[in-house]
Amino acid sequence: MIFNLLTILPELSLVLASIFMLIVGVFKEKKQKNAKPVSRAFSLGIYIAFGIFFFAYFYEIWVSHKFHGFSFDGLIASDRMTVIGKVLVLIAASLWIGLKTNSTHAAVLRAGIKVYEYPILSLMVLVGAFLTIASNDFLILFLALELQALPLYIMITSRHESQHSSEAGIKYFIFGSIATAFVLFGAAFLYGYAGTTNFSPFANLLFFTSESVYENMWLDIGFLFLMMGLMIKLAVFPFHSWSFDVYEGSANVQVAFLITVPKISIVFVLIRLMYGPFAQLVPMIQPYILWLCVASIVWGAVGAIKQQNIRRLLAYASVHNIGFILLPISIGSFEGLQISIEYLTVYTLSLIGFFIGVTSLHKDGMNIDKISDLRGLWEHYPKIAILMTICLFSFAGIPPLAGFWVKLHVFRELIKAGMIWPTIIIAFASIVAVFYYLVVIRNIFFEKSESKLSKDTIRFDILMIIGSILALYPLYQESLLRIIEYSLYTV
Amino acid sequence: MITMLDLCFYMFGLTLIGSVVTVFLARNTVYSVFALIVAFFNSAGIFLLLGAEFLAFVLLIVYVGAVAILFLFVVMMIGADEPLKKKDLFKNVRGFILAAGVMVTEIIVFVTGKFTLPSATIMGDGDSQISNTHAIGEVLYTKYFLPFQLVGILLLIAMIGAIVLTLRNRTGVKRQKAKDQLQRKPSDTLELKDVPIGQGVKTK
Amino acid sequence: MAIDNYLPILLFIAIATGLACTMLAVSWLRGKRNPYDNKNAPYECGFDPVTKEPGKFDIRFYLVGILFVIFDVEIAFLFPWAVSLGKIGAAGFFSMVLFLAILTFGFIYEWMKGALDWE
Numbered sequence: 001m002i003f004n005l006l007t008i009l010p011e012l013s014l015v016l017a018s019i020f021m022l023i024v025g026v027f028k029e030k031k032q033k034n035a036k037p038v039s040r041a042f043s044l045g046i047y048i049a050f051g052i053f054f055f056a057y058f059y060e061i062w063v064s065h066k067f068h069g070f071s072f073d074g075l076i077a078s079d080r081m082t083v084i085g086k087v088l089v090l091i092a093a094s095l096w097i098g099l100k101t102n103s104t105h106a107a108v109l110r111a112g113i114k115v116y117e118y119p120i121l122s123l124m125v126l127v128g129a130f131l132t133i134a135s136n137d138f139l140i141l142f143l144a145l146e147l148q149a150l151p152l153y154i155m156i157t158s159r160h161e162s163q164h165s166s167e168a169g170i171k172y173f174i175f176g177s178i179a180t181a182f183v184l185f186g187a188a189f190l191y192g193y194a195g196t197t198n199f200s201p202f203a204n205l206l207f208f209t210s211e212s213v214y215e216n217m218w219l220d221i222g223f224l225f226l227m228m229g230l231m232i233k234l235a236v237f238p239f240h241s242w243s244f245d246v247y248e249g250s251a252n253v254q255v256a257f258l259i260t261v262p263k264i265s266i267v268f269v270l271i272r273l274m275y276g277p278f279a280q281l282v283p284m285i286q287p288y289i290l291w292l293c294v295a296s297i298v299w300g301a302v303g304a305i306k307q308q309n310i311r312r313l314l315a316y317a318s319v320h321n322i323g324f325i326l327l328p329i330s331i332g333s334f335e336g337l338q339i340s341i342e343y344l345t346v347y348t349l350s351l352i353g354f355f356i357g358v359t360s361l362h363k364d365g366m367n368i369d370k371i372s373d374l375r376g377l378w379e380h381y382p383k384i385a386i387l388m389t390i391c392l393f394s395f396a397g398i399p400p401l402a403g404f405w406v407k408l409h410v411f412r413e414l415i416k417a418g419m420i421w422p423t424i425i426i427a428f429a430s431i432v433a434v435f436y437y438l439v440v441i442r443n444i445f446f447e448k449s450e451s452k453l454s455k456d457t458i459r460f461d462i463l464m465i466i467g468s469i470l471a472l473y474p475l476y477q478e479s480l481l482r483i484i485e486y487s488l489y490t491v
Numbered sequence: 492m493i494t495m496l497d498l499c500f501y502m503f504g505l506t507l508i509g510s511v512v513t514v515f516l517a518r519n520t521v522y523s524v525f526a527l528i529v530a531f532f533n534s535a536g537i538f539l540l541l542g543a544e545f546l547a548f549v550l551l552i553v554y555v556g557a558v559a560i561l562f563l564f565v566v567m568m569i570g571a572d573e574p575l576k577k578k579d580l581f582k583n584v585r586g587f588i589l590a591a592g593v594m595v596t597e598i599i600v601f602v603t604g605k606f607t608l609p610s611a612t613i614m615g616d617g618d619s620q621i622s623n624t625h626a627i628g629e630v631l632y633t634k635y636f637l638p639f640q641l642v643g644i645l646l647l648i649a650m651i652g653a654i655v656l657t658l659r660n661r662t663g664v665k666r667q668k669a670k671d672q673l674q675r676k677p678s679d680t681l682e683l684k685d686v687p688i689g690q691g692v693k694t695k
Numbered sequence: 696m697a698i699d700n701y702l703p704i705l706l707f708i709a710i711a712t713g714l715a716c717t718m719l720a721v722s723w724l725r726g727k728r729n730p731y732d733n734k735n736a737p738y739e740c741g742f743d744p745v746t747k748e749p750g751k752f753d754i755r756f757y758l759v760g761i762l763f764v765i766f767d768v769e770i771a772f773l774f775p776w777a778v779s780l781g782k783i784g785a786a787g788f789f790s791m792v793l794f795l796a797i798l799t800f801g802f803i804y805e806w807m808k809g810a811l812d813w814e
Binding site (some may be wrong): 008015019022072073075076115117120121124127131139140143144146147150151153154157158221224228238239241288292 | 587589590592593594597598634635636637638641642644645647648649651652655656
């Protein structure tokens with residue numbers, strides 16, 4: 001039992017830290033109004049403690065590989081894939097927690113988020129995302145999905161001054177609940193089929209079953225509903241319509257969180273489900289996922305052309321890119337899986353880089369809202385302009401950058417699987433997508449601004465690292481692919 | 492052959508579907524809430540038929556006893572001024588129809604030719620001696636320790652959320668402060684003065 | 696417990712529904728009806744109970760309500776724990792203690808925050 005705790009060490013430390021923060025914060029706030037309950041030293045302490053815990057977890061699972069397998073009676077999976085997922089989530093989330101030491105703290109305040117509970121809630125999202133990645137049971141999957149979503153609803157709605165914030169929060173809440181309801185509904189059917197909520201028995205059950213798996217209606221419906229629920233959360237094509245309003249109504253720092261963390265964790269759950277227990281059912285659902293992905297790539301590319309709002313644009317870009325991430329998974333090969341995680345990594349890095357730029361800038365004390373707000377960036381801050389352009393070009397898939405190579409891998413994998421038509425369609429769609437990234441770049445470089453753009457302290461070090469990874473991707477590519485391959489062998 | 496159980500199941504099921512349809516078709520939100528309560532009762536009935544007694548009664552306690560009342564609060568809070576117009580009910584649903592269409596198509600494709608009408612049976616430990624509540628209690632706190640604690644954390648977040656989103660500290664409102672009120676001494680607020688005869692006291 | 700034990704409840708529901716319907720139906724069929732405005736009024740005097748715009752509720756009702764729901768769910772978890780405490784031993788006991796501790800922190804938080812005060 002006590003050794004089991006090692007496999008959820010990061011989650012445990014985050015929960016303890018946030019409860020401690022909650023209580024300390026409320027007492028401090030009582031003592032003096034408008035106090036900053038989470039002090040700099042305190043958040044530094046949290047970073048250090050969490051770093052030690054996370055390293056212990058990383059060491060035990062990844063390096064010494066001692067606790068490989070399942071813990072808590074098979075509820076939690078602990079293998080290298082969960083580690084890589086958690087690291088990715090951590091990279092994506094660490095800048096946007098909203099603690100006082102964050103460089104984005106000023107942007108958080110500017111967005112009108114004044115409640116001190118904000119960092120606590122974002123830590124809870126992190127716990128939920130970690131557990132979602134590690135879940136090996138429908139019970140844990142459901143609770144972790146909720147744990148990830150519930151604080152996000154609150155975070156989005158917590159900007160009291162903004163009306164858009166409430167609208168976005170309500171929309172996200174309703175669609176998130178529907179998605180979770182679908183997941184639960186599917187899980188109930190699967191439980192009815194197998195008599196267990198655990199993932200592990202499904203593989204054997206489906207492999208050794210005497211009747212063909214295609215014959216059992218309840219199994220099929222259950223799996224279908226499960227997939228649909230997760231796809232609503234990912235905003236894949238016909239289930240995408242919620243994401244635009246939600247992103248538009250949230251602040252930039254929130255979108256940076258929202259667009260990466262829940263999506264990474266859900267992609268990892270999809271991988272675990274489709275390559276582990278339900279591998280037998282994947283051929284049945286594969287054409288649907290393939291064409292939904294193609295549709296969302298096309299829709300994300302075409303719909304983004306007219307957008308003025310930067311977060312709305314990124315919502316379309318996210319629909320576009322989620323298609324690229326799921327396409328290789330739907331092929332069902334080992335290389336496809338690898339490429340999907342590779343794409344996810346590059347996509348996350350580009351997003352972080354872009355958002356570091358966007359959140360640190362402000363115009364007349366307001367956060368960047370429209371694409372035209374970025375005008376004059378090249379004049380005032382050429383370094384930021386260049387690094388943000390690298391991220392955007394990487395999104396667009398311009399040749400020497402990372403985005404180009406990963407897109408190339410997706411195309412190669414599709415052609416290898418003999419899917420010529422989807423490849424042609426998504427190739428055209430990604431050419432269309434280049435257009436709207438170019439619109440942003442035109443605004444950054446060639447348009448004159450009427451009012452002055454100013455910036456907060458900006459994490460140039462991180463931005464430089466991300467820029468160099470994206471620009472010199474062929475150097476890193478081999479080692480990244482090898483890490484991913486290494487992590488996947490144990491699944 | 493249709494047994495009594497089947498009959499009960501279809502009765503509960505049909506009423507459930509009917510009341511759920513009423514929930515979103517009723518133009519007055521108060522009616523929606525009452526239809527929702529009927530729906531909760533019927534799902535409790537279905538849980539009973541399935542042998543899940545504990546769940547049935549928790550559903551009644553939590554949903555009918557508390558959640559439905561919350562819904563009523565919300566309805567009152569919004570103020571059901573005007574019932575919705577019939578044509579407004581189906582506004583802005585193109586996206587939903589598209590998504591629902593994709594889902595329905597997929598389900599039809601999957602299910603065609605496989606459909607059988609199931610007959611109601613009691614699942615679970617029909618013949619075992621322990622009751623439902625005992626069975627849940629024996630695994631929930633030990634085997635399912637982790638999900639149980641996660642529920643606790645979820646409830647904590649719900650608490651934080653309710654407070655963050657709805658609590659406003661209004662200025663100019665007198666609050667009860669037990670500590671200050673008990674520690675009040677006469678000397679803090681009362682001033683005793685000798686009043687010379689015929690002169691009175693000057694007020695500040 | 697077998698499902699048969701619920702037969703009296705089913706009968707009770709059936710009889711209650713039947714009785715209510717019969718009473719309504721009989722009075723509808725047999726009663727004399729010649730309504731006019733004053734007769735239709737719910738009360739002889741006083742104000743109309745059905746108004747067009749009900750007074751808006753304060754959001755604090757909602758806050759108290761949702762805090763109640765949370766503790767209601769907590770109570771629901773206590774039932775199975777209480778009946779099976781003999782079998783699950785110390786592990787089960789402390790698991791509930793931990794659960795209650797988490798919620799107690801929440802309770803301290805809401806108390807200090809003043810969410811339970813009614814201005």
